[in-house]
Amino acid sequence: MTTAPVVPLPLDRLRARTSEKWREYPADVLPMFVAESDFPLAPAVTAALHRAVELGDTGYTASRTPLAQTYAEFAARRFGWDVDPARIRSTADVSMGIVELLRRVTEPGDRVIITPPVYPPFYDLVDEAGAVVERVPLTETDAGWRLDLDGIETALAGGARAVLLCSPHNPTGTVHSPAELARLAELAREYGATVISDEIHAPLVHPGAVFTPFLTASAAAAEVGYAVTSASKAFNLAGLKCALMITAGERPAEVVRGLPLEVEWRTGHFGMLAGVAAFSPESDAWLDGVLLTLDRNRRLLADLLAAEVPRARYRLPDASYLAWVDLGGLGWGDDPARRILREAKVALHFGPQFGDEGRGFVRLNFACGEDVLADAVRRIGALARS
Ligand SMILES: Cc1ncc(COP(=O)(O)O)c(C=O)c1O
Known part of the structure; x- marks a missing residue:
């Protein structure tokens, strides 16, 4: 077809x-x-929201929903990524997921690396988490923008505690290569740092590029990494408030399990319903x-x-x-x-x-x-x- x-x-x-x-x-x-x-809107999303409105199904998001399982199947179909649904928790939006994770993997005043030019709220999210931005700009090469891995190593060696990665990158539209992501993970492991990978734009990768979920880049990536994502960019659902925090390694999974129930409770019910419809094969x-x-x-x-x-x-x-x-x-x-x-x-x-x-x-x-x-x-x- x-x-x-x-x-x-x-x-x-x-x-x-x-x-x-x-x-x-x-x-x-x-x-x-x-x-x-x-x-x-995607027709399956419209149908799910219509159903909810007609029913007055406007209460709290249930603690058991098909969201994690549906996303895991989406990740397998679209990225070849084998996600364990038990390693997924939801929250209101990607920004909130980033802040909550940063709060748990940094101490007040710790430095967090960002790679400008980058999505402007990253500066505020690091600040909101009580940490301090350390800028390691992307470098522009003939082949496009690239992470400055030497610069990131210097910052980590100097004590930065986390990297807030934008993958794919907003605003340049860069899809980081598997080799760069694996090297980043290796550096983070070497210096005992964390990588939080914002993958909100991942469903929108164009022909000719292949998205690598950070957590699949290497064994080290699974150990040091967190992914935060949502249907909100690809399916235009930002107002409905639903995002996913995903881990692969044992320690990050423990951190996410340890988040207060309130973090998950803030997931929008319409966001969850729309997210399930968006990530389903129907869409x-x-x-x-x-x-x-x-x-x-x-x-x-x-x-x-x-x-x-x-x-x-x-x-x-x-x-x-x-x-x-x-x-x-x-x-x-x-x-x-x-x-x-x-x-x-x-x-x-x-x-x-x-x-x-x-x-x-x-x-x-x-x-x-x-x-x-x-x-x-x-x-x-x-x-x-x-
Ligand atoms: C890279 C990136 N992260 C996060 C967001 C915001 O996501 P949310 O509305 O889920 O907080 C955007 C919105 O454009 C974005 O481009």
């Missing part, structure tokens, strides 16, 4: 949505900032259709930028729907998204918020219709020519 692309909703429908993407800016602005997507064809559309869009963006904003520098992301675009060549200063918002009426994410490495960059969300993407890039092109 050939896969049918999932077509994003038209703008007039989307503007009736009331989430952050559609309420932050006035209607003359094209919103391409926050990581929400413009696809209709595989929908996810494949979304990937088809996103693969087209990441390439379309390259063509549009080449035609409209030739001084932009953009590398196709290997995962997800976020484009990290260097507009430094336009002479619009450190934070070009400010001028683009003001004058072109396109809302992009502000590069410097991802770290100093983001000066001159913007992050553009291309999980939208081709017409919207084309309109946005043409508006930026017109500004560049003005």
Whole structure:
């Protein structure tokens, strides 16, 4: 059976949505900032939520749900990853999972390595956990962005206690190689540190790249690692609040088992119901259709930028729907998204918020219709020519 692309909703429908993407800016602005997507929901998700609404099934999330088993089967189908459902616990969102784990694997004031440019809330999550950020920027090579493993070793040797990994990486769309992940795990084990791998974008890896779950990278990775993930990016369920914390090794499993019941209790019931529907085999064809559309869009963006904003520098992301675009060549200063918002009426994410490495960059969300993407890039092109 050939896969049918999932077509994003038209703008007039989307503007009736009331989430952050559609309420932050006035209607003359094209919103391409926050990581929400413009696809209709996967039909199995819609059906599960309809059922719950009709029933008034709006109570607390049950302590026994099919979520862990359903995710384990999804991980086996999509990543070839053999996850033990008994090693999965849920919580409200990936951010909360990260904070709760960091609280348990660090002492107040410990340093936690992050790899900027990176998802801006990582700075706050480390802070919220009572730890301190240690920045070890990615390095840009001809083949794309890479972890600076020597820099990470230096930081670990200097006493950093944990690495907060973004895998795949937001905003660059980098899929880390098995060799890099195995080396990272080895370093963490050598220095007695922990790796927390945020794998929220993993279901959205594009053709040509292969996602390696951190916990499968090596025996050392299983010993030192935690994965935190969710259906919320691939299936646009962020408002429903459900994420998974996964371990493989005995010690990390013990840490997760030791989390207060309250951490799991905060899982959203609708998030759990939608997550089960999203990770079920019934939604595989929908996810494949979304990937088809996103693969087209990441390439379309390259063509549009080449035609409209030739001084932009953009590398196709290997995962997800976020484009990290260097507009430094336009002479619009450190934070070009400010001028683009003001004058072109396109809302992009502000590069410097991802770290100093983001000066001159913007992050553009291309999980939208081709017409919207084309309109946005043409508006930026017109500004560049003005
Ligand atoms: C890398 C990464 N982690 C976490 C999140 C937020 O996840 P949650 O809403 O589950 O906290 C996002 C959202 O875009 C993200 O890109």
